[in-house]
Amino acid sequence: MTDLILDVFRLNGLLLMAGDRMVARLGLTSSRWQVLGAVADAERAQPVAWLARDLGGNRQNVQRIVNDLQKMGLVTLEVNPHHRRASLVVLTEKGRRTFDEASRVQAPWANALSEDLAIKDIDTTRRVVAELRKRLELNGELR
Numbered sequence: 609m610t611d612l613i614l615d616v617f618r619l620n621g622l623l624l625m626a627g628d629r630m631v632a633r634l635g636l637t638s639s640r641w642q643v644l645g646a647v648a649d650a651e652r653a654q655p656v657a658w659l660a661r662d663l664g665g666n667r668q669n670v671q672r673i674v675n676d677l678q679k680m681g682l683v684t685l686e687v688n689p690h691h692r693r694a695s696l697v698v699l700t701e702k703g704r705r706t707f708d709e710a711s712r713v714q715a716p717w718a719n720a721l722s723e724d725l726a727i728k729d730i731d732t733t734r735r736v737v738a739e740l741r742k743r744l745e746l747n748g749e750l751r
Contacts, residue, residue: 616737630717631710635680641710643673644699647683648707653696655688664741682706 627638636644646659654662660670674697677683682703685695699707722730 626717630713634706634710636706636710639669639673640677641707643670644677644682644703644707644710647677647697647699648704653686653698655691655694655696657694659697664745677703 624638627641631637631641642663643659646663647654650659650662656671656674657667659674660667663670674683674685678685682700684698684700686698688694688696
């Protein structure tokens, strides 16, 4: 298990570097792209704390990234009718276009990366990673 964890750490670093290169021309970093994706994929506008929870990150880091995305015009903050101080993060039209462009760049990259890998192996890996994540979340290891 320790070897798997170390491999996942190394993979994460390589994925972040590849992501940074992939979206640099859009003014994004992997972190900004990840937060932008969480906003884009949310069923409804969410406060920063909820985005951080969904991403498995801490609120302060996500807030800093949301501030960057707001300055870039990719998200805006709206009044939260349920909590006066926790504004809702909303994707702007520019944010939607930027996220869609990043996705268009990522798809062929992911397809090339997965070339010659069996779909069943990818599915098994995904299930194992999801189960490990669930166990960590249930045990409070991410908090």
